[in-house]
Amino acid sequence: MERTVVRCAEGHVFSTASFPMQNLGPERLGPGRLLRCPRCARLRHSVPVAHRKR
Numbered sequence: 945m946e947r948t949v950v951r952c953a954e955g956h957v958f959s960t961a962s963f964p965m966q967n968l969g970p971e972r973l974g975p976g977r978l979l980r981c982p983r984c985a986r987l988r989h990s991v992p993v994a995h996r997k998r
Contacts, residue, residue, distance in 0.1 A: 952981040952988035960990075 947959040960979060979990040 949993045950990040952990045956983040
């Protein structure tokens, strides 16, 4: 199972095994989702972190 690296609204970066509703596309709901952040233990708006190539 592929993991997605996300950043919560507080700036914490973490990975998640699932990124809910990602198949609906950013044009319908936007790129963010509500996920429980493991650092602040609250539901936070989270967005995928862009991968940088070196």
